[in-house]
Amino acid sequence: MKKGPGSGACPGVGVPDKITEPNSGGSGSNGASAKEKDVLPSPGELENIQLKPSSETHRKKLCGYLNKLGIRGPIKTWKSRWFIYDENKCHLLYYRTAQDINPLGSIDLSTACFDCKVENDEGVFEIRTPNRVFTLKAISKQAMMYWLQQLQVRRWEFCSAQSRFPVGSSQLVNEPLVDRTNVADDEGFLPPVKTPTEVVGLQAASLPAPQTATALQNISLKHPWTEIQNTVYNICGSKQLWGNDGNVFNFNKFQEHPEQEAEVEAQCTVKETPEDGRMESRLNLFRKAKWMNSSLTEEQPRERNSMDKVNVLQQQMLTLTEEVKSQKELVKLLHKALEAAQQEKRVSSMYLTAAEDKDRLELVRHKVRQIADLTSRLEALEQEKKELEQILTLRDSHIQELKEHVQLLMEKNHAKQQVIMALTEQTAREHSDPLQEANTITAETLYKQQEEIEHLKDDIDAYKTQNQFLNSEIHQVTRLWTRVAENEKALLMKCAYLQAQNCQMESKYLTVLRKLQETVCGLPSSHAELVRNLIQEALRWDVKEGADLNLDPVSEYDEYGFMTVPDYEVEDWKLLAKIQALEMKSNNLRSQEVVEKPLRDRWNSIGELSPSAELKSLIRSGIPVEHRQRVWKWIVSQHCSYLPDHYQRLLRQSKSTEHPACRQIELDLPRTLTNNKHFSSPTSQLIPKLRRVLLAFSWHNPAIGYCQGLNRLAAVALLVLEDEENAFWCLVHIVENLMPADYYSDTLITSQVDQRVFKDFLAEKLPRLMAHFEQYQIDVSLITFNWFLVAFVDSLVSDILLRVWDAFLYEGTKVIFRYALAIFKYNEEEILRIHDSVEIYQYLRFFTRMIVDGRKLMNIAFNDLNPFPMKLLRNRRRIHRGELETELCELEQIKAAYVKGRAEQGSRGLEEVVSEEEEEI
């Protein structure tokens, strides 16, 4: 990284840039920035800053150096990166240096959340995006909080702008600002952190990266190409950038801020006049002091710096004082030596100056005497020394003794202490009095604990901050989430509406195609070909495996696996069925918001199910797919006491012995619900399940065994309930609780009774239609018999069928009557228009499948047909059963008589053909 001539001299020099605001008036004339604007990745933003310097509302650019934890490779290292926030995209871009042109990467903040943990090092925080977690490190806690808060604010603004204009309009800077103040007002989780200007903002770009990592360490190995580009750019750019006006740049900046402290001013002046020797030395001194004071880092407040300085100076002073002391000692010794030497000198000179030998002798004698005297003194001293030595040895031995004694005492003491300890422990254990324990705490432990408490307090503070931040984060993310959810809801509504419209269009298109098809013979051949192709295209399902987006307005299978368009042989029917499927879908989509949603909400609010009028009406409207299984299970469990192991026992039984119904069941298994994908495939899991359920039922109710049609009932139960045992009990519930006795048994007598009852109801509720049927000799039971026997399976489209079943399972067989009548009423006018018995039959064969508006049908069934008393139904059943039984009895008699007659005829041996002719004539 290239540095300005003065700025990079020492780590502390970052301080001068401290107060410079990015959009202060001075930056307009800032040569470096002016150049940057042409080359920085997002020149538009910079331009904004420079062109509108006085704009109060415009906010500071969020940028600065952070350390980013590399994620690749076994060794995770911190790499210094220049981060810059891109407002347009809500991305946080990062570069190797501020001067780089291409970012190494970007973080999408719109979907990110932020986190900081106390356990981490100071200043470490995380940005979590759905794809990745970025671990970043600011140089201090304060800086970290600043970043986090700013990022929150930016994300909020961006998301607000987004959600407010989901269509993607790119305007409005002021709106989010208003919003932002709101956020600040009502949040109040964390007081906004003061901007640590020296580490963020554009000015930080001219600083060295805060961590003195080697250039090599910072190089991104992941982005070699970007690295090269950036390097090339830096080489070219730096020449212009710092070529001649680097000094001016600094000078100008400081000129704008006369309130700068003296030190800084000093430095500035030095930079201004570098040839001034005096100032140079002052600067050096200043620098030296700073070097010695290694704890001086640019982010710390000034007081701390001076304190440290004083400390160091005091220490220096101490060492110097000691040095002085020793020097003085040395001087004293030297003085003594000097004195002795001088005396010697005097004596020598006296000896030399003595005039006569006598005097000299005298002197020598004096010396000798002196020597003797000294010798005797020496001897005396030696004597003394010896004595002292003796005393010493004596003392030594005495000491030894004493030591031993002490040792003894110590040992004794130790033993005693141990005893005391043991006793104290014992007493402590006995009383376990906290006060006593507190008493035993010595001063040392107290001190330790205090220290610990201090630590804990610190931790608490840290956690508090973290907590506050996380609260604000949660608050904001929740708000964002709510907003997004609302947005999503709106979009879903719109989507549903559009889908409905699409369905409508498609259905209209198909109707047109169908009309065209009818007149196809009259068209020129090319047109006819076109129509045919279009029809075939419309009927083809675009099934792309694994494709997420299905553009078909209706899918081929519904949620239970029923084909939306049955596989009719005739193309025209298929076309009609598809038109219906589309109409149905469109109906459903349109009613979703108005009808379905409130219902769904009501369903969702139901926790524990209990029989009530409200539940009844809810079930009549159809149980939502997500609740159906639960509700059906509940209904069945209300009426059937699940005998534990009963089903398993039946299965064992069916395995060991073959039921006579087995053959019929096997015959029907592959031809059950052939329009459902779960049953149409021979390998489907549901077929063996169905087999077991039917076999178990044939053993459970030997009177019925198996009746064709039960397979369809069990199949629908399996589709909804999934679990085979539940499906079994559902079948039991239908056959044994809902339907009258003998509905499925040998003669199907009650089924036949119900047909007569139904005709009565039809005559009563729809007299016009009944008269019409009578006129054309239509026997509706030919059509309706299987509606009743299999509860409309294979007659109604699955969506309506399951709604009918919901109510049927809950309320019973009356529902079948209601719906059977409703189906006729739904189509009454249509039927009345047909005046040919064959055509009426033809129509009745398919008309159940033509019903698309399930809601309308439901309203007819449960409102228009009222009153519908159960008592009446029961009475009619009783009457008709009596009648039918008499009829059957008569028939039996006729049969018996015939057989008797035949036997007599047979004895006469007449040919049947002859008898026929006889009858005819």
Next chain:
Amino acid sequence: MMAIRELKVCLLGDTGVGKSSIVCRFVQDHFDHNISPTIGASFMTKTVPCGNELHKFLIWDTAGQERFHSLAPMYYRGSAAAVIVYDITKQDSFHTLKKWVKELKEHGPENIVMAIAGNKCDLSDIREVPMKDAKEYAESIGAIVVETSAKNAVNIEELFQGIMIRTVCSSSLASWCWLCRRLLVSSELAAGLGHAAVPAVLGGVCLHRDSRL
């Protein structure tokens, strides 16, 4: 405009012998291995040209399982013909066929044309009912007999052609006789019957009526 004769035909027979398949093959010329079992009955129509007439078959296909037999009268009531189907690979189904014949004789419409169809003749490897048995039995009751395969579309058309010829004959004969009796009483009533041409062989009189009258 061509005359249309309506011809009600019902299909009877044991379960799973292929009644619905025969109808499906005849009406839609389509075969589906797993056609849904018929509950109660199903109704289909097919119009076939025959000489200068159109014959509209109204086909009532019934359920095969025995407990549905009690419903059968509803369907064979008023039928001109009954196709009784058995499965040549299942002896049981031939027994059931005999029961049906008996029931028709007892309770069926007079003069009902019976046609016996031995279905699944594509599976003759595992045949259980010899062709001879069926033929002998059919002769004994004066019924049409034919072995069919709905799967391979064998003899399906022929079966219904045969029925068509027989019904025309028998009904013409019947109506002729009936007409002879009734014409003297009321000609209007006769018109109401809507019967078509009586073969010239039978009396040299050719009545031609539109069934739609």
